[in-house]
Amino acid sequence: MSATATGRAAAPPLLEVRDLQVWLPGRGGARLHALRGLDLTVERGERLALIGESGSGKTLTALAIMGLLPEGAEVRGHVALDGRALLTLDEDGWCGLRGRRVAMVFQEPLTALNPLQRVVAQVMEPIRLHGLAPDRDAARARAMALLDRVGLDERQASAYPHELSGGQRQRALIAMALAAAPDLLIADEPTTALDARLRVQVLDLLRELVAERGMGLLLISHDLALTARRVDRIAILYGGRVMEQGAASALLDHPRHPYTQALWAARPRLGGGRDQTLHPLRGNVPALAQLGDGCPFSSRCPLATARCAVDPPSFDGRLACWEVAS
Ligand SMILES: Nc1ncnc2c1ncn2[C@@H]1O[C@H](COP(=O)(O)OP(=O)(O)O)[C@@H](O)[C@H]1O
Ligand code: SF4
Ligand SMILES: [Mg+2]
Numbered sequence: 001m002s003a004t005a006t007g008r009a010a011a012p013p014l015l016e017v018r019d020l021q022v023w024l025p026g027r028g029g030a031r032l033h034a035l036r037g038l039d040l041t042v043e044r045g046e047r048l049a050l051i052g053e054s055g056s057g058k059t060l061t062a063l064a065i066m067g068l069l070p071e072g073a074e075v076r077g078h079v080a081l082d083g084r085a086l087l088t089l090d091e092d093g094w095c096g097l098r099g100r101r102v103a104m105v106f107q108e109p110l111t112a113l114n115p116l117q118r119v120v121a122q123v124m125e126p127i128r129l130h131g132l133a134p135d136r137d138a139a140r141a142r143a144m145a146l147l148d149r150v151g152l153d154e155r156q157a158s159a160y161p162h163e164l165s166g167g168q169r170q171r172a173l174i175a176m177a178l179a180a181a182p183d184l185l186i187a188d189e190p191t192t193a194l195d196a197r198l199r200v201q202v203l204d205l206l207r208e209l210v211a212e213r214g215m216g217l218l219l220i221s222h223d224l225a226l227t228a229r230r231v232d233r234i235a236i237l238y239g240g241r242v243m244e245q246g247a248a249s250a251l252l253d254h255p256r257h258p259y260t261q262a263l264w265a266a267r268p269r270l271g272g273g274r275d276q277t278l279h280p281l282r283g284n285v286p287a288l289a290q291l292g293d294g295c296p297f298s299s300r301c302p303l304a305t306a307r308c309a310v311d312p313p314s315f316d317g318r319l320a321c322w323e324v325a326s
Helices: 058-066 119-129 136-149 166-178 196-213 224-228 248-253 258-265 306-310
Strands: 015-025 031-042 047-051 074-081 102-105 184-188 216-221 233-238 241-247
Touching: 015 058, 031 047, 031 058, 031 074, 031 216, 031 241, 047 058, 047 196, 047 224, 058 074, 058 102, 058 184, 058 216, 102 166, 119 136, 119 166, 136 166, 166 184, 166 196, 184 196, 196 216, 196 224, 216 224, 224 233, 224 248, 224 258, 233 248, 233 258, 241 248, 241 258
Parallel strands: 047 216, 047 233, 102 184, 184 216
Antiparallel strands: 015 031, 015 074, 233 241
């Protein structure tokens, strides 16, 4: 905890991630350096979008925060929720935290829901598990109110997951994640399986819920254009590193990092019509084994120099790039 100008200790951020590094087991005993020193913060009532193409390290970041990394992963750095260190917790230590203080909406709703249980029963589970209602009837009433809030009626609440549409299932998952009133919600690509209209609806619902509940939101997406105007701040991830971070409006009006500029240039424009010229990013995010020691974006960057391939630029709180000054 740091001291303010008045001498009082400043409250820690709701979520603080410092120099988060993750290694995964690879073939033949190799260790793959997947997250390479990530810094993030989320305050209460704040929406931070973590944006990057597939393979950038977004899901691993969420799993590291939730203490759910795959078997054999090694993690270093500092992750704290309200000042409480998370990386050193064992499963007992997570009790009362995971699902209660920090909850996650996973990418694919059908696999995240139990196919054999009605939706309302699944929303009741965390309420009962964390002792948030005195009895079954009260837990059911709380679950029904939450399902109503996310836009599901009584019939849909009493249905099995396969009886709902993709958008309804995603709403059910959001209700489940919110059931224990978490302080921090992590939503990993919550709209990927939905059509364009439903994507906007779900993102708007998340925005309203953050405002109503004062929780923090870490919204993970590959879609900068869709997400950007619905969050407060944006962190751009590539090759397990934050490339650029800032207030959403500033970052969109003046994207500085070559990767952010490329992502922004690749977006489809409203009113651009079928014939609009897109500027797709060349190539893909390299596989972990192919990422060298330098700047992870060097193999695709139009500004790359010889230095970029061998020497990784450090992140100064705004940018990580040798060629663009903060
Ligand atoms: N269990 C795993 N074993 C090996 N590599 C993995 C595993 N999970 C993810 N990776 C690799 O780590 C990198 C980041 O993955 P991920 O966090 O899932 O990316 P994103 O969510 O941004 O698409 C990718 O190169 C991916 O192939
Ligand atoms: S450090 Fe070099 S390769 Fe990386 S983004 Fe900047 S100019 Fe491009
Ligand atoms: Mg992912």
